[in-house]
Amino acid sequence: MDKVKLGIIGIGNMGTGHAKNIIKGEVKEIELCAVADCKEARRNWAEENLSEDITVFESGDQLIEAGICDAVLVATPHYEHPRLVIKALEHGLHVLCEKPSGVYTLQVREMNEVAAKHELVFAMMFNQRTNHVYRKMHELVQGGTLGKIKRVNWIVTDWYRTQSYYDSGEWRATWAGEGGGVLLNQCPHNLDLLQWICGMPSSVRAFCHNGKWHNIEVEDDVTAYLEYPNGATGVFITTTADAPGTNRFEITLEKGKLVCEEDKLTLFELNVSEREHCFREMEGFKKPEGHFVELETDGLNPQHIGVMKAFAGKILHGTPLVADGSEGINGLMLSNAMHLSSWLKKTVEIPFDEELFLVELNKLRVNSKFKKTVKETTFNTEGTY
Amino acid sequence: MDKVKLGIIGIGNMGTGHAKNIIKGEVKEIELCAVADCKEARRNWAEENLSEDITVFESGDQLIEAGICDAVLVATPHYEHPRLVIKALEHGLHVLCEKPSGVYTLQVREMNEVAAKHELVFAMMFNQRTNHVYRKMHELVQGGTLGKIKRVNWIVTDWYRTQSYYDSGEWRATWAGEGGGVLLNQCPHNLDLLQWICGMPSSVRAFCHNGKWHNIEVEDDVTAYLEYPNGATGVFITTTADAPGTNRFEITLEKGKLVCEEDKLTLFELNVSEREHCFREMEGFKKPEGHFVELETDGLNPQHIGVMKAFAGKILHGTPLVADGSEGINGLMLSNAMHLSSWLKKTVEIPFDEELFLVELNKLRVNSKFKKTVKETTFNTEGTY
Numbered sequence: 001m002d003k004v005k006l007g008i009i010g011i012g013n014m015g016t017g018h019a020k021n022i023i024k025g026e027v028k029e030i031e032l033c034a035v036a037d038c039k040e041a042r043r044n045w046a047e048e049n050l051s052e053d054i055t056v057f058e059s060g061d062q063l064i065e066a067g068i069c070d071a072v073l074v075a076t077p078h079y080e081h082p083r084l085v086i087k088a089l090e091h092g093l094h095v096l097c098e099k100p101s102g103v104y105t106l107q108v109r110e111m112n113e114v115a116a117k118h119e120l121v122f123a124m125m126f127n128q129r130t131n132h133v134y135r136k137m138h139e140l141v142q143g144g145t146l147g148k149i150k151r152v153n154w155i156v157t158d159w160y161r162t163q164s165y166y167d168s169g170e171w172r173a174t175w176a177g178e179g180g181g182v183l184l185n186q187c188p189h190n191l192d193l194l195q196w197i198c199g200m201p202s203s204v205r206a207f208c209h210n211g212k213w214h215n216i217e218v219e220d221d222v223t224a225y226l227e228y229p230n231g232a233t234g235v236f237i238t239t240t241a242d243a244p245g246t247n248r249f250e251i252t253l254e255k256g257k258l259v260c261e262e263d264k265l266t267l268f269e270l271n272v273s274e275r276e277h278c279f280r281e282m283e284g285f286k287k288p289e290g291h292f293v294e295l296e297t298d299g300l301n302p303q304h305i306g307v308m309k310a311f312a313g314k315i316l317h318g319t320p321l322v323a324d325g326s327e328g329i330n331g332l333m334l335s336n337a338m339h340l341s342s343w344l345k346k347t348v349e350i351p352f353d354e355e356l357f358l359v360e361l362n363k364l365r366v367n368s369k370f371k372k373t374v375k376e377t378t379f380n381t382e383g384t385y
Numbered sequence: 386m387d388k389v390k391l392g393i394i395g396i397g398n399m400g401t402g403h404a405k406n407i408i409k410g411e412v413k414e415i416e417l418c419a420v421a422d423c424k425e426a427r428r429n430w431a432e433e434n435l436s437e438d439i440t441v442f443e444s445g446d447q448l449i450e451a452g453i454c455d456a457v458l459v460a461t462p463h464y465e466h467p468r469l470v471i472k473a474l475e476h477g478l479h480v481l482c483e484k485p486s487g488v489y490t491l492q493v494r495e496m497n498e499v500a501a502k503h504e505l506v507f508a509m510m511f512n513q514r515t516n517h518v519y520r521k522m523h524e525l526v527q528g529g530t531l532g533k534i535k536r537v538n539w540i541v542t543d544w545y546r547t548q549s550y551y552d553s554g555e556w557r558a559t560w561a562g563e564g565g566g567v568l569l570n571q572c573p574h575n576l577d578l579l580q581w582i583c584g585m586p587s588s589v590r591a592f593c594h595n596g597k598w599h600n601i602e603v604e605d606d607v608t609a610y611l612e613y614p615n616g617a618t619g620v621f622i623t624t625t626a627d628a629p630g631t632n633r634f635e636i637t638l639e640k641g642k643l644v645c646e647e648d649k650l651t652l653f654e655l656n657v658s659e660r661e662h663c664f665r666e667m668e669g670f671k672k673p674e675g676h677f678v679e680l681e682t683d684g685l686n687p688q689h690i691g692v693m694k695a696f697a698g699k700i701l702h703g704t705p706l707v708a709d710g711s712e713g714i715n716g717l718m719l720s721n722a723m724h725l726s727s728w729l730k731k732t733v734e735i736p737f738d739e740e741l742f743l744v745e746l747n748k749l750r751v752n753s754k755f756k757k758t759v760k761e762t763t764f765n766t767e768g769t770y
Binding site for chain 1: 535536538540542545546547548549550551553590592594597598599606608610612616618620622624626627628629631633635637642644653655659662663664666667668669670671672673675730732
């Protein structure tokens with residue numbers, strides 16, 4: 001095999017973008033051989049715009065069963081991700097899954113268990129991990145030279161969306177159609193980066209506000225307080241209604257502080273650990289000395305194309321992925337824990353009661369205005385965990 | 386009267402600084418005529434360093450009773466503020482009180498009631514209100530042209546203190562001696578500015594960590610989540626252990642965003658309110674347009690001297706104060722609400738149960754390592770509310 005034959009399941013906003021990148025030759029290691037979508041208008045678009053070599057299917061199931069691909073990219077609405085990933089793996093296909101990995105961790109846990117049983121490549125589309133700035137933060141924090149984390153503040157309120165965005169699809173921003181709001185749709189990247197760079201918190205107390213700024217039933221405003229196993233604390237603040245928003249990710253460690261604001265990263269490094277200084281220094285007000293460090297990065301930020309190239313590279317040559325599929329559950333655990341904390345109005349320990357999460361989510365799904373899909377599609381996925 | 390004869394009660398760090406400013410002629414409208422301190426070493430310092438015209442007393446009570454001053458500046462440890470303010474007012478003296486106004490709102494409420502009954506000037510030493518940057522924020526937010534507040538994030542983690550600071554006085558950072566940690570000692574300015582600029586929240590959920598970074602019994606690390614009557618939310622994050630710390634105060638409003646970082650203020654103003662744009666704009670991802678505004682301020686920042694001049698000006702000529710004494714309770718309500726929320730591990734509505742706060746505080750005072758003062762001084766103040 002010198003090229004991976006890929007099928008894309010779901011050609012909405014994301015799937016179409018991926019298809020175009022491949023067709024333009026941006027990912028030479030991948031050949032697009034099929035697409036699938038349940039919507040006729042999208043299939044018509046595919047038949048009019050894509051080469052005749054590319055087969056168009058009415059469903060992901062048909063695409064998988066046809067046996068003409070080596071791999072699939074799953075880019076459907078979130079609830080369907082785990083079911084389709086599992087089916088593809090069970091048909092011997094490699095899988096690249098769009099974020100989020102799913103809507104609730106129980107279904108994603110089952111997906112990971114299936115993936116672990118197969119010698120197939122399973123990857124997540126965490127394209128933000130390809131950003132050189134976040135890679136540098138991961139390297140610096142996980143490398144350990146800056147000591148332990150003391151505080152993490154991420155204000156990421158620049159996910160602006162108008163009401164017309166939410167009105168553009170009736171499944172959008174509904175409990176039954178999407179399973180959440182800004183945490184499920186916009187923030188999976190941030191939540192993945194947060195855990196990738198800083199590790200998993202041990203508890204969360206979140207305050208999610210549903211339809212606070214838009215006419216929607218899910219959350220569009222979240223403030224979460226985090227505690228980490230080593231005692232570090234943090235906040236994660238997000239919304240789709242702030243203008244101008246902020247994207248400022250600050251990590252204070254024992255030996256310095258990293259601040260990433262609007263894609264610019266700064267590091268102030270201390271000469272000695274603050275923990276040592278605190279107990280040795282005899283002056284009461286004297287701060288530890290330090291200096292700004294000129295950070296060098298490779299400047300690369302290949303985003304979706306980088307993830308697809310790495311996915312193909314893993315299949316063809318065994319080179320590393322950007323993000324293993326099994327890691328998709330981590331950011332979702334954070335998201336689920338935030339929702340659960342807000343619903344129960346109390347602090348939630350991680351790992352949390354995943355059955356309870358689903359019970360609570362299902363209460364919201366039953367009362368969701370997106371009734372049709374509750375019956376036809378969404379509740380079908382319940383049997384998959 | 387062409388000069389105000391002032392007595393300073395408590396010549397520790399703050400009182401000594403104020404005395405020096407007056408002696409240097411920085412506040413021409415004030416003449417220092419007396420000081421008081423219960424510590425012999427400080428009285429010796431005063432007798433050696435101050436002019437013979439300045440009478441040195443062993444206690445604030447004696448200074449007040451001597452009848453040689455028009456006004457007093459109360460700069461003792463926090464618990465004593467309300468008792469001394471009340472006594473001074475009842476002896477016909479004008480009063481300038483150092484921050485915080487007291488340790489618990491019940492005692493401050495009684496102080497305010499006494500002040501309301503007297504035609505005397507009562508002021509708080511909120512010197513940060515004289516900073517042109519914060520005055521501009523107050524003017525812009527309270528002026529209303531930027532619309533309602535949507536979000537307030539203040540990360541003020543640059544109150545660095547070493548262990549030796551806390552070891553410098555045995556009353557320091559104890560429940561019995563000081564009644565709190567970073568919220569009571571370092572943050573009263575920030576909490577006052579927060580309420581002065583943004584108004585009072587309606588509820589608080591705070592996470593205070595006691596002796597997390599230092600060997601102390603009170604809190605040195607706080608994250609508080611705030612909700613405002615109009616639905617706005619916010620966080621207030623502080624510590625005495627971050628290095629380098631951050632001081633970033635961000636206010637998002639319907640028509641723009643203010644960011645004050647390291648004393649530099651920026652305003653991004655929207656051309657139309659985000660609330661209008663959200664429901665009129667047909668593009669889903671399109672952000673409201675706007676521009677940075679060059680902010681003009683008077684550049685003045687007279688700090689303590691400004692507060693003392695305004696205090697004298699009010700007494701002599703009826704000109705405005707920087708901060709009325711009765712406003713001291715607001716920041717303390719925030720501080721008390723944060724403590725109470727953390728002790729009860731739940732959200733606290735404002736106004737909160739002030740009797741309950743004192744019950745909880747007294748539990749901590751009884752078990753405080755600063756036992757001596759519990760008996761001799763601090764519990765004496767209980768009879769004052």
